[in-house]
Amino acid sequence: QKEVEQDPGPLSVPEGAIVSLNCTYSNSAFQYFMWYRQYSRKGPELLMYTYSSGNKEDGRFTAQVDKSSKYISLFIRDSQPSDSATYLCAMSETPAGGTSYGKLTFGQGTILTVHP
Amino acid sequence: GAGVSQTPSNKVTEKGKYVELRCDPISGHTALYWYRQSLGQGPEFLIYFQGTGAADDSGLPNDRFFAVRPEGSVSTLKIQRTERGDSAVYLCASSPGGDPYEQYFGPGTRLTVT
Numbered sequence: 001q002k003e004v005e006q007d008p009g010p011l012s013v014p015e016g017a018i019v020s021l022n023c024t025y026s027n028s029a030f031q032y033f034m035w036y037r038q039y040s041r042k043g044p045e046l047l048m049y050t051y052s053s054g055n056k057e058d059g060r061f062t063a064q065v066d067k068s069s070k071y072i073s074l075f076i077r078d079s080q081p082s083d084s085a086t087y088l089c090a091m092s093e094t095p096a097g098g099t100s101y102g103k104l105t106f107g108q109g110t111i112l113t114v115h116p
Numbered sequence: 117g118a119g120v121s122q123t124p125s126n127k128v129t130e131k132g133k134y135v136e137l138r139c140d141p142i143s144g145h146t147a148l149y150w151y152r153q154s155l156g157q158g159p160e161f162l163i164y165f166q167g168t169g170a171a172d173d174s175g176l177p178n179d180r181f182f183a184v185r186p187e188g189s190v191s192t193l194k195i196q197r198t199e200r201g202d203s204a205v206y207l208c209a210s211s212p213g214g215d216p217y218e219q220y221f222g223p224g225t226r227l228t229v230t
Binding site for chain 1: 147164214
């Protein structure tokens with residue numbers, strides 16, 4: 001079983017829809033939770049990050065972390081065709097001896113298409 | 117400013133050959149990471165440098181893989197005796213100080229082993 005599980009989709013929604021993307025994880029040492037967006041043949045770009053549990057909002061994007069359930073979500077409101085991409089969740093532990101800090105463990109990625 | 121750059125963008129090689137992949141991080145970034153992304157999968161961690169030293173190389177799959185960062189800036193990922201299973205996109209990321217939420221990724225090198 002992988003440390004981070006993410007439904008690969010694909011997910012297809014109409015423009016303006018609310019999109020919900022999710023990941024589950026098994027490593028209770030994860031404390032940093034990131035969402036990346038990756039366009040075809042490009043590197044991932046960071047959308048949002050959250051430390052520990054809670055919610056974080058940035059424009060049309062909201063990230064939620066529920067550590068008790070080991071479950072994280074990304075919501076996209078008023079989705080646009082330009083949001084069409086692969087969305088990757090990623091996680092990292094806090095520094096414990098320093099060597100693992102910064103190492104990201106990614107989910108498989110969810111392919112999202114927003115059609116006009 | 118300039119982002120992370122990787123060269124070459126594409127590399128096709130024959131099974132058994134040696135390849136080198138280069139990463140130029142953002143100027144001033146002390147931390148550098150290599151990841152490998154297979155088709156339809158998320159990136160998998162390979163190795164992490166803080167300065168010139170490899171702080172964590174636990175993701176390197178076997179001793180055919182090696183990476184260096186001799187002057188604390190440019191890094192080279194070296195793969196010996198390539199196998200078809202090494203075909204993937206190799207991504208490099210850099211970070212100002214190693215915080216997990218500050219990694220900036222390059223476009224990757226697409227390696228195909230025939």
